[in-house]
Amino acid sequence: MPYDYKPLPYSAPPGLSGPEPRHRVVVVGAGPVGLAMALDLARLGIASVVLEDKSSVMVGSRAIVWSERSLQLFARLGIVDQVMARAVPWSIGRISHGDDEIFSFDMAGTTTGRFPPFANLQQYHIEDILIARALAEPLIDLRFRNRLTGVDQDETGVELSVKTPDGPYRLSADYLLACDGARSLTRALMDLDFEGEFYEERFLVADIEMEADFPAERWFWFDPSFHSGQSAMLMPQADNVYRIDLQLGRLANAGEEARPDRVIPRIQAVVGPDFDLEWVSIYTFQSRRLAEFVHGRVIFLGDAAHLVPPFSARGANGGLRDVENLGWKLAAVLEGRADERLLDSYNRERVQAADENLRDSARAASFISPAPGVERLFRDQVLTLARETAFAREWVNAGRLAVPCIYATGAPDDPRLPDEARPGAAAPEARIGNGWLLDQIGPGPTLLAINCTAPDGLQIPALSVRADPALRTRYLGDAERALYLIRPDLVVAARWVTAEPRAVSAAIRAMWEGRE
Numbered sequence: 001m002p003y004d005y006k007p008l009p010y011s012a013p014p015g016l017s018g019p020e021p022r023h024r025v026v027v028v029g030a031g032p033v034g035l036a037m038a039l040d041l042a043r044l045g046i047a048s049v050v051l052e053d054k055s056s057v058m059v060g061s062r063a064i065v066w067s068e069r070s071l072q073l074f075a076r077l078g079i080v081d082q083v084m085a086r087a088v089p090w091s092i093g094r095i096s097h098g099d100d101e102i103f104s105f106d107m108a109g110t111t112t113g114r115f116p117p118f119a120n121l122q123q124y125h126i127e128d129i130l131i132a133r134a135l136a137e138p139l140i141d142l143r144f145r146n147r148l149t150g151v152d153q154d155e156t157g158v159e160l161s162v163k164t165p166d167g168p169y170r171l172s173a174d175y176l177l178a179c180d181g182a183r184s185l186t187r188a189l190m191d192l193d194f195e196g197e198f199y200e201e202r203f204l205v206a207d208i209e210m211e212a213d214f215p216a217e218r219w220f221w222f223d224p225s226f227h228s229g230q231s232a233m234l235m236p237q238a239d240n241v242y243r244i245d246l247q248l249g250r251l252a253n254a255g256e257e258a259r260p261d262r263v264i265p266r267i268q269a270v271v272g273p274d275f276d277l278e279w280v281s282i283y284t285f286q287s288r289r290l291a292e293f294v295h296g297r298v299i300f301l302g303d304a305a306h307l308v309p310p311f312s313a314r315g316a317n318g319g320l321r322d323v324e325n326l327g328w329k330l331a332a333v334l335e336g337r338a339d340e341r342l343l344d345s346y347n348r349e350r351v352q353a354a355d356e357n358l359r360d361s362a363r364a365a366s367f368i369s370p371a372p373g374v375e376r377l378f379r380d381q382v383l384t385l386a387r388e389t390a391f392a393r394e395w396v397n398a399g400r401l402a403v404p405c406i407y408a409t410g411a412p413d414d415p416r417l418p419d420e421a422r423p424g425a426a427a428p429e430a431r432i433g434n435g436w437l438l439d440q441i442g443p444g445p446t447l448l449a450i451n452c453t454a455p456d457g458l459q460i461p462a463l464s465v466r467a468d469p470a471l472r473t474r475y476l477g478d479a480e481r482a483l484y485l486i487r488p489d490l491v492v493a494a495r496w497v498t499a500e501p502r503a504v505s506a507a508i509r510a511m512w513e514g515r516e
Contacts, residue, residue: 002209002278003124003239005056008131008144015162015169023049024334026160026173028148028186031058032123033302033319034179035130039077040327042139044443044488046334049171050140051162053147053185057131060279061207062123063316064237067402069426070320071115072438072490080115082129086238089116093218095398097383099225103393107401112429112470114436118313118401120216120237122207151176151189153297174334176298177326179319184304190295194307196288196358201369202252203283206244207237208267210275214242220398222368222383226269231368233398234270241278244270245310247369254282285309285365287358293322294347301326306354308361311368311399318357321404322350328443328488329514338512345514353405360400367397409516411494412507418477427490428474432465441486445493445511447504448484450475455501460508487511 014020025041027034030052038048066074066087074080091108094101107117134140149168150161153176160171178186187193219234221227230247237243246266248257256262263280289306293299302319326346332338370376385392407424421428430437437448440463447454447462450471454462467476476482485493485507494507 003122005059007055008057010055010145010165012166013143013146013164013169015171016164016166020171022157023047023171023173025049025175025177025330026051026158026171027177027179029178029180029304030131030142030144031179031181031302032063032126032130032316033323035127035134036073036077036320036323037177037179037301037327038134038140039130039137040323041331042137043076044327044331045139046331047139048141049173050134050142051146051148052144055145057124057127060281061237061241061243064120064122064235064243065313066119066121067313067317068111068115068117069404070317071119072429073320073324076442077133079129079133083121083126084119086125087119087121088216088236088238089119090216090218091117092215093220095396096219096221096224097387098223100387102383102387112431114429120235122237122241123316125238148180148185148189151186151298155296158297174297175330178298178300178304179302180304182303182307184300186298187290187300187304190298192290192295194286194288195291196286197362199285199309199365199369200250201284202248202250202254202257204246204248204257204263204266204280205283206263206267206280207241207278208244208271208275209239209241209278210271211240212242212271227266232270242271248282252282258282287362287365289351289354289358292347293350294343299326299343299346305350306358308357309365311364312361313399313402314357314361317402318353321353324489325350332512342512342514349407352408356405364397364399407491411510412503413495414497416477416479416497417482417495418474421475421484421492421495423492423494425492427486427492430471430474432468432471437471438490441490442488444488445508446486448486450484451481452483454483455499455504457501458504458508485511
């Protein structure tokens with residue numbers, strides 16, 4: 001059945017009848033990033049008001065691919081069981097040139113088995129789940145049909161103008177978090193613009209509902225017979241809905257190509273005649289970002305801060321990485337446990353991550369949609385070579401799928417320990433006993449002591465564990481013991497094989513001060 005876009009609840013905000021008390025945080029935007037931000041702050045004891053102009057969830061599937069790291073965040077927010085009950089997990093991708101498969105990949109071995117490498121679920125389902133969770137959270141005041149119309153700030157906070165169906169009102173807050181997407185009103189009101197590149201290539205994206213026995217895999221074609229000279233992609237979603245992307249070329253007319261009489265024959269050429277068309281959009285893409293994500297008391301996240309081409313599942317997943325990076329830092333600043341300088345590290349780390357995503361996505365865009373001439377010749381030669389030789393398959397770029405950024409840091413490290421758990425990297429998940437390691441860490445920083453004990457007298461919790469084979473592989477390597485400082489966002493802050501209390505204390509101070 002087609003998704004039922006029910007109207008979202010509206011009620012007159014208290015600011016219409018009199019001044020509201022100053023709020024700690026106002027979040028603008030109730031998409032996946034804004035709602036996850038509010039829920040993460042609530043998990044840390046911080047109340048927020050969420051403003052959203054729309055009256056229903058986003059139309060169309062939009063973001064559909066959720067990475068293992070995003071599923072870990074959903075677990076901390078208490079929604080992962082609902083997500084996985086509907087999602088389509090997958091690990092296999094197949095790449096074809098013409099009508100022949102030239103190679104496939106399977107990412108199943110890259111995870112611990114708790115969550116799949118990726119799970120597909122339409123954005124409207126994710127928003128439904130997050131909205132229900134936010135409405136049930138006492139620390140979140142979720143206000144639909146509340147449109148931001150003005151932003152003023154000084155060194156102490158922000159003053160906001162808001163428009164509702166019942167009239168305008170004013171809000172004040174310590175911080176404003178702009179999670180209002182690619183067409184961010186906050187960004188426009190502050191006269192901020194992106195830096196980066198636009199691409200002229202046009203793509204058709206469609207959701208179709210059909211009964212099919214296709215496996216849960218990502219299929220990508222270069223120059224198939226059903227769409228000659230262009231690329232195509234097919235992926236499963238929940239409810240027997242499939243996502244199809246078709247490259248149209250730089251000169252395609254968006255209005256003409258979106259007409260059903262143009263769309264339906266194109267899709268029939270891919271999957272046959274038996275489907276129902278749910279949603280169609282024609283898009284171009286960008287590789288662009290704000291120069292800075294922190295502007296005084298206004299902080300930008302997600303598509304409001306950075307835009308990437310859609311081929312690598314880096315858009316929404318990157319926005320959720322913004323959330324987990326910022327949440328603990330802002331909570332610490334608001335509660336007086338850290339100086340505002342800690343927020344500079346959000347800017348530094350997430351700009352680094354955005355640049356990494358922009359570079360990787362731009363490379364994919366150039367391979368999928370090469371410029372005529374040498375670029376196109378190189379792409380086609382690589383695809384031909386990949387049919388016969390394994391090394392050329394490493395050059396085929398149909399979108400390098402999202403992985404967490406490893407933040408640049410000069411924190412204490414011991415090279416005897418495994419590279420995947422080095423400082424700046426996401427702490428790897430591992431089974432311990434009958435549970436999971438990352439469930440035992442947080443919501444504050446934690447000292448993870450493996451086959452040893454943490455130094456006495458340190459003012460943060462310690463978790464002491466004995467290394468089983470999985471934990472040894474991911475955290476010890478050839479070492480017999482290790483001590484890890486894990487940040488609240490489950491990033492490794494520092495690590496030692498042996499450590500003096502003074503060195504550990506210095507690393508904890510550096511973490512709270514946001515130093516590299």
